[in-house]
Amino acid sequence: MSYTWKSRQEKPSCNDNPSISTISSTDSGSSFLSQTLAAFETSLVDFQILDNTIEDPDLMPTMNDYLLVYRWLTNEGRKPPNVQNMDADYFLGTFFTQSALSRLSACALAVDFLDTSDATSFEYYRRARKAVIRESGVTSFENVQAMFRLYQFAGWKGQPLIGMQFLKMAFEMMTELRLDVDPDDSPWLYLLQLTERQKEDRRRTFWSLYQMWSLAYALSLDVFDINISVDKVKPPKLMIENRILIFDRSNMHVLCKIYEFVGTIKRYFVIPPKSLSALIRIDSHSHFRSILDSIHAYVPKDLFLVTESVITLKTTDVKRFQYQLGRNPVSVMAFNLYYLSSQSILDRPILFATSLASCLPIYLSFQDQRQIMSSVNQCLECAHRIANLVLFWMSTSTSNLQDNFASFEAVTVFWFVAYRMKAAWKALIEPHMFDWIDVKRKVDAAVQLTQRLEMQEGEGMTSPVARCMEAMQHEMQDIERFGGANESLDSGDRVEPLELGMKVLSLNGYASETAVRDPFVLLGLLGMEVKGGIRWKGRSEEGWRLFWKLNG
Secondary structure, X not given: OOOOOOOOOOOOOOOOOOOOOOOOOOOHHHHHHHHHHHHHHHHHHHOOOOOOOOOOHHHOOOHHHHHHHHHHHOOOOOOOOOOOOOXXXXXXXXXXXXXXXXXXXXXXXXXXXXXXXXXXXXXXXXHHHHHHHHOOOOOOHHHHHHHHHHHHHHHHOXXXXXXXXXXXXXXXXXXXXXXXXXXHHOHHHHHHXXXXXXXXXHHHHHHHHHHHHHHHHHHXXXXXXXOOOHHHOOXXXXXXXOOEEEEOOOOHHHHHHHHHHHHHHHHHOOOOOOOHHHHHOOOOHHHHHHHHHHHHHHOOHHHOOOOOOXXXXXXXXXXXXXXXXXXXXXXXXXXXXXXXXXXXXXXXXXXXXXXXXXXXXXXXXXXHHHHHHHHHHHHHHHHHHHHHHHHHHHHHOOOOOOOOHXXXXXXXXXXXXXXXXXXXXXXXXXXXXXXXXXXXXXXXXXXXXXXXXXXXXXXXXXXXXXXXXXXXXXXXXXXXXXXXXXXXXXXXXXXXXXXXXXXXXXXXXXXXXXXXXXXXXXOOOOOOOEOOOEEEXXXXXXXXXXXXXXXX
């Protein structure tokens, strides 16, 4: 059972796999010509006409389709074709003999990646859906990859629940093909005499699927169950053939671990504890800490982006981070954001207890006070480190980080300390840990990043996150404008609650609303309200709201 982006799922970036001159010095013009000719020659040799049936024009390959995918996989011809989750060089070479489903799913992704019009991407998606119907019941390796791409496409459009059907079909086919067993340990594959390159392609497909599932598991309770052991498949590895980079180094297996850990914490807090003391003295806290320690020991040290100072991003940090990001900046950044977020969501329920009148320091034992302040400091430290990574990313990278959930976690912590925490607890926080000017700057940056992502994505997964963060930002601005902080909504005029949910829209290019579901998020608001009666839609929210009321 098991970090996307859009990591959320991570949208492939132009900087994820830059051209490596020491590996391949092939001229881009001659490379394009040779690859195109090879693709056509392969189609002439391998393509067989089985009958005289007239093919649906929507499902036939075109040169425009090929050029579109070529531009995507080669970053407009600036690098050899390679991506993290498939053998891009092979895919281009066999493009015209790939199934319609395989080709069109790649075209849909390519259009979105190249920032072509939404109408064009939806048209390719429509054609791919037609291919899904035609390929119904056909289990093949390329169809597994195609279903994965359709799930990615839906996620990039902010509709992961629409895409979940494709991810589930991919897992069903993956299980049937036994991709969850490493090819080196699969005697039933021996007759195929797979090359090392083909074996790695199978591994990448498995890890890509598992990464997407584990990310959905971290963000949503509406995810199908699987019964798969990741221990049976070797981690992805670097693959170079004839001085051409086929597969770059990958951190997919590392992301799976942290995503699954976040999902486990998320499910642990679905039901509130029985009492306030049970919350403060969480029995499983030490168990979760030990899991986090094991993840820290498992992950290579050079993947951790740690600022010298908790509060400040220094020039030396920026230079070191740029070196550490290497050729996989999105995945390295995603791992760090989720690693920090996992620590924050583990302690945030205890942080929220500082809003209760019954939980003032004078009523608690020294041990409970120490536990609460430990959680407060942990959440604030993670919030600052997350915000610093966001500031670093926005100022130095041209890559597209398709994830705002860590930003939401950081802003939620800052908002709570500013507006909900009782003054008695706030007085115990070191001044440098909550400097108003510094916090405001970081909140503004996080909100800006989320708004930018929403503009790219459209109405869907990011919208409720953006609206909630904006409401928190406005509430904090009110504090700055009028001074002080209202510690309770009861002191003001009550308004009708506004519940933020995720709109599930059909991927047909039209904004026809079909349903409102629980938003994708790490932990939500745990029953809290933002000024204006804004609540988070989620199956655990009402239970936590009642918990705070009964223990207030």
